[in-house]
Amino acid sequence: MFKKFTILSLLGFLLFSCEKKPAQLTDEEYSNLTDEQKRSSKHAVDGIILEDDRLELTLFASEPMMSNPTNMDIDDRGRIWIAEAYNYRNTLNPRNPTRAEGDRILIMEDTDGDGVADVSKVFYQGNDINAALGIAVFGDKVYVSVSPYVYVFTDADGDDIPEKKEILFQGVGGIQHDHGMHAFTFGPDGKFYFNYGNNGEGLHHADGSPIIDPLGRPVNNQTQPYKEGMVFRMNPDGSDTEILAWNFRNNYEVATDSYGRMWQSDNDDDGNRSTRINYVMDYGNYGFKDEFTGADWRSRRINIEDSVYLQHWHLNDPGVVPNLLQTYAGSPTGILIYEGKLLPEEYQNQMIHSDPGPNIVRAYPAVPSGAGFSAKIINLLDGNPRDNWFRPSDVTVAPDGSLFISDWYDPGVGGHAMGDLDRGRVYRLAPKDVDYNVVKPDYTSISSLITLLQNPNRATHFKSFMALVAKGNEAKDALEKLFTEGESRMRARAFWVLTKLPNGNDYIKTAATDTDENIRVAAIRAYRNNKMSDVSFLLEMAGDESAQVRREVALAIRYKSNPEVWLKLVEGYESGDRWYLEALGIAAEGFWDDYLPLYLADKEQNWMGNQAAKDIVWRSRSSNTSVLLGKIILSQPGRNNLSFYRAFDFQSPSSKNSTLKTLLATAPEEDQLIILRQIIFDPTSPDREVLDLAKKTAGSIADDRDFLDIVSKYGLTDQKVRLEKLIYQSENDQNSQKAADSYASLYGMEAVSLSINDKDQAKAITSIEKFGTIDNESMARLLATIYLDESKSVEVRTAAMDAAKGFNSEPYLWELAKADQIPADMIPIAQKILQSSWNGTIRAEANEKFGTASAKTTSDISKLITQKGDIEKGLMIANNYCLACHKIADKGIDFGPGLSEIGDKLSKEGLYNSIINPSEGMGFGYETQLVKMKDGTQFTCIVNSKTENDLVVKLIGTSEQKIYKLVDVESVTQLDESLMPKFPLSETELVDLVSYLETLRK
Template sequence: MIRVVLCTIAITTPFLAAEDWQPSKPAESVPAVRFKVPDDLEVTVWASTPQLFNPTNVDVDAKGRLWVTEGVNYRRHNGRRPDGDRVVVLEDTNGDGKADTSHTFVQEKGLIAPLGIAVFDNKIVVSQPPDIIVYTDVNRDLKFDPAVDKREVLLTGFNAVNHDHSLHSVTAGPDGKWYINNGNCGAVFTDKSGKTFRMAGDYYKNGGGEWPVDTQKELGKKSDDGHVWTPGFTARMNPDGTNVEIVGHGYRNSYENCENSLGEIFQNDNDDPPACRTSYILEYGSAGYFTREGRSYNSVKRASYSKNPTVSTVMPVSDWGRTHWRQDDPGTFDIGDLYGGGSPTGVAFYENGVLGKKYAGTLLSCEAARNVIFGYQPEPVGAGYKLDRTDFMTSNTTGEFSGADYTGGVKKQGDDKVLFRPSDVVVGPDGVLYVTDWYDPRVGGHGDMDDSCSGTIYRIAPKGYKPKIQPVDLSTIPGSIAALKSPANNIRWTGFDSLQKKGAAAFDAVLAVTKDSDPWIAARGVWLLPHLGPQGVAACEKLLESSDTRMRLVAFRALRRTAKDIIPYSKKLAGDSSPAIRRDVALSLRDLPAEKITPILVQVAKGWDGKDKNYLESIGLAAAEQENAVWTGMRDALGQTQPLKWSDNFAKLTWRLWPSQAVTALKERASSTALTKEQRALAVESLSFIDDRSAADALLTLADDKSPSKADAMKWLLVRGTGAWAKFNLKDDLKKRGIYDPDKIELTEVTVPAKPEKLNFTPDDVLKLTGDATKGKATAMRCVMCHQIGDAGPHYAPDLKGWVARQGANMAARSIVDPSADIAHGFEGTAIQLKDGKWIDGLVTTTGDPTVITSTGGVTQTVPKNRIASTKHMDRSLMLSADQLGLTAQDVADVIAWLKTYN
């Protein structure tokens, strides 16, 4: 498995020398010749077991040495290596492009598959929940000796121990900050400035492991910065652990993030099976895995509207992926590249080096379940980025995947193309790429299968390239400039840190960097200017007038990190031609007084095209915790004082700001037949996201028989009245209006037939046949009781569009013939036993009171808590087998033939 992040309690075990442990089986790896990369590049093996075992994360130092965290003691194998896991250092001492030495830097019993490692000169940062540990190699001998070297816990309080959704790697930003990344296990931690952050959601004690931090006690509470945050999250801080800021939140299990020289942050995020994605992080924004309240996730967002309001569960959405990340809700940032099932891991951003300008600006994202490293060239579009995906490096060009949660966990032991499990990718000091592979037939599922603990590091470089590592001397300004220009992210940080400490003496050299012909290198110099005295600040201010949009953007960001008063700069750029800069202007105003920021936000709002989700979200994030004051000020300044004459843009702005001051106006709009049906529906939806009793009362009024918005109001009252608005005790009002009366609900028994004791034919029988796609299309309509095909069928089972292209014919045959053999993650069934003895089998989409469950045929029922005797997980699939559907082997072959074309 590769999505590891396991871990332990604070470690007191002394340093241990490398032990005699060896795996129980011989090492294995995927041959370099199996990989496909761009034609001008080649893949070679740089290191392999026994030089390292089960690599979880990697970083590189200025001399080209690779530092790797290992995960031998992962999950059920905790204790397999009795002396604990290690950080190992590997080096190519003779320059032939292969590692020839490997040794242990540190090994401790408390290290259990630590996920993250970052190297900042002689400071080695290891992510080991609940701690971020910093080892300082004082004598620089590459071996941790507690008698000489220093070990400290920088921050602590990250859930959970021996879990995959916990603390991930530390990375450096171009601003001199350190960035941390944590999955949705959450955290409660206090920074070195004394501020406590409460990252709490409903995901608690899920997926095994130990949970030393009781995040549930902090659910819904504000952190000391005045905001309510949800897990997973990204945070930035000073390297000494002070002044933590939450940068983004609402992730499921983002494995890693990377910061480029413009200050843009990218990440991948896992949610199997429907919704893995690669995305740009909008500062302060929510990715949408948790709701605003932090009390619901994943399945609660899955179902769609029903015509019957008594079985409605969530808001209408355009597709499942958007629902999963709540893309049509106010309060989430744009989705990025949503590619479906997977298990994303390490990321890196390539800017300069020996690969050449062709690859400058390439975002690389490891996808372990798909045996690939995706490549993107992020293209600025409005306030976000367009992310077109390519396969940069892959061992699997057939698209037949196995061993992942989204493939049902099926493992192909003998096919090495699917055993490549890239855990991380890093850029070397000369610009070559290094990829760590955790070789295993299984990925995800909190487990691994490879008893050889094999690991390999592959190098991607121009064909025939020999290493050329230039020395770095941080004691001098030229040496520090060389480090700042390094292709390697964390080496660049050492240059930044050194030049910042040199202050005004470094100004001339840094100013020269800002004029470098390479725009990525030039941007790195801009970040330093405000740290180099008054002349540096003045030079940075001058760049606000640059004709280069990227230089204006970076200059504004650099000033924002250092200026005591950002308002003058924000006023200057509020009407900038670039929507990306106007977005940043809005974000810069967060937590400043409403009377100061509202006029600037008015100017920013005038530049909105009415469509850009990230742009609108930036305005909402700027107004956080003072939405009423900002909204009323913007309403008056924009001339939107008559509710029935609002512009569509202002109506959507109101939707995002969720101001209680707008309740009366929204109620008027929802009641008016002078507006279109769509305008009334948006008014009702806007009311539903306002966390105030007055909004609930307005919807109750709109649920009256005479209201043109009755149907929409009833649907939203069920959603909110039994969810986020349950605190308003609306049960009697819901009952009175016939929206939700648990005593009158009639429940229908729906059970899934038991799995046949014997199959009439096997998947192999199907694969021997030639299918007829035309017949298969007609035959496939038998599947619409569970699957949506075209406009027919419910969103109950996995989406069939592109399914065979993703999974391959073998997997398709197995899933249709015997769906209970391997149940896709996220589609495990639940059996509800009612107190009257009836059973309802299906997919639970909302837990609590009521529980909402969808059964075969898309039948969705709302089950009051007081009617439930018990619930249990089903030991079989909710999908009927081919035999149960009356399909022959030829029928299945025909269906698969058609599904190959259904993309």
């Protein structure tokens, strides 16, 4: 009877297994679905293109079981843990309802084995975890990252109800901020790795004390060299927290491989096609802001790169670690190193990454290249061709080796806004016909632990690692067997456990002689973790044949003077290997005055004929580096010196100025302009020699931007003719505007008045249009003398009225409007300006005075998305409104986020919402800042950076940066209202505009 039952059951199972799952809809079938059907979970998989036909994508969980997953983890039982964000940025989204009980941490499980979650339980709920961005499950502890805190929940009895909640870290900047604290991951060395984005600001223990670096410096963005996004690691109990890398923008997650190497993605300033993938070299500066000044990447500098993505990360600067890969447009989030065997070979041991911006999941196979790596891109999942609401927020590996993807599912990608509250999905990606099956792990026997140690799931890896360490020498033989006979990465995993045993340092020395360079890399990293101090060992490893190993030796001598080791390492440097050069620089930090003279003495008089030696000088920071840079420049005249000139900016100001002034007397004439741009000049105590040269040189400067920089920097008043030419004839609007600003600053508003009141009407109108770009009250008053003067022609008055716009100009216009002083024929223009004002108060009061805009836009986005607009008319509307503050291709002003590929990033719904409700989705770095000066003046702007001495801002509608001395600034306050106004567009105009914006794709 039992045998008969077994056979029937097996037959039934086979019949069930042979049932074909529904094929994905064809393009035509999918296009015939209604929008409501496309958004339904029933067709979730149909909306995603699977690029590899050997794999199968299935829906594991969806609404109403869960919604809005920001981050995900999978425990050793195969259960999916989700951090939800229903209450995401609810203070900025007043239209969205709020879950009063707070956001949730969910556990979802498939209990009946059909590959679909049927149980969803709440592990924790509360307003203290609203919009958490990180969830990590390790044993009986759950780490939840929600700035300004990292919480640790303990569930000791395993009933999925935490007994306690503790603060691990606090003081991380940005409450409910996408650029704050992100998720934790387990490294093969037994440590936890984590990061925060550039709103993190600093890291503090639970008692409020700051994390301290090995030199006793607090780790925060006020301490040089630390700034912007950072990467950390710590012991599982929170001790020995280390700062590992810095100067990222929004490095959303960090991933480690079995050798202990770190990898992560990083987001650009929105819309600049500069997102990147990094191999994270310990103690590296990754170049988002200027290392010394903290200046924004847009700041003009010597040797600035030609393309935005190179400019964006200061990749030409000495002291910046190179990028592994550019992924261009995107909003990157979750990342992992896939070390399982279930997925096809090309994905094994490689990065897999989710990017909700372009609606894609990718793999990035990387291979060693010198001391660094090169990589390529393989697409796995792509929602953009069909469903651009697919927003993959995280990727995680299950114990069976399958890949799980969480889907925020929204018309936008966060950035402080959310268009859909109720949907959210989790998918499973695995080879076809491979069911989800997780065997209960056994952590008691050593043989089972050795198997579990090799599991690709981090939660399983963690528990087996800790259990094997606890067993100590009892597990030694089995670990040694895996270390001897296993595959490379699993050998490394065994090695890391062996280093925790009583004789662990012996295994480090054994691994250092291994034939596998990756095991030797792990050996050097373990040397650091075990806090070994054996210079003879490092000296021997400094001669390793592998640049990858030598890179690790360089990082191992950071903070400690080891001239013998460094000099041995520098022998292995080959010019062109930037990774190696930066590793040498990291190692020499604080010791350049010891190392560099010894290195150059060994080269005797021939070092300037050696490109590798010149590279070392370029990267160096010794007290004599400026003099050495000067010698190189004099020895090789020409434009190839730009990189060496830029290197002066990383030396002490006094040595830099001294050498540059010396070069003025001896450098080629073509270099004098470079020196004038670079030398430090104090207008209150001017150096007459430098000023005289500036006056002599200005007239012959070919590049208009250089000319304007020199005229402005040195306050030259003898270049009036060329300034006027630039104002009137320049094809570059930014140059024309800057020239007008300089002209007014140098010659005063009386000179401007003469131009705009020219007796020749055509000339007067042209002058009004050009000088009208000056946005201040003085210009507003000057324009008013024209449009208020009814004796002047309508054409001239209209031009003046049209030019009266601008954030700093409109308050004066509004005062005139409130006093009913604007002539009747000018009121329609004034009304349009005021009802479209960047100033929300003026806009609201103007609407009240004039009545709501005559063409009122509907807020019912669900109706708008069903309409098709006129793309050509939308282009004209974009030219009239968008280009005033956004770049589209090579047109427009680089003030707000770039729009060149906005059709890829936002769905139609997202585009409508960003226009109708701009304050709900301010991109980070583009928030409205109110600056109050000590003299009583105030203005709103975008703050690009705040350096030790300066506040660097962009004023509304300009791409140029303006610098204010911090001593003159009283306060900087972030406002909730976007600088982008709610334009008074009709419904038809809005539909046309969105129809055009949808076409802006890569």
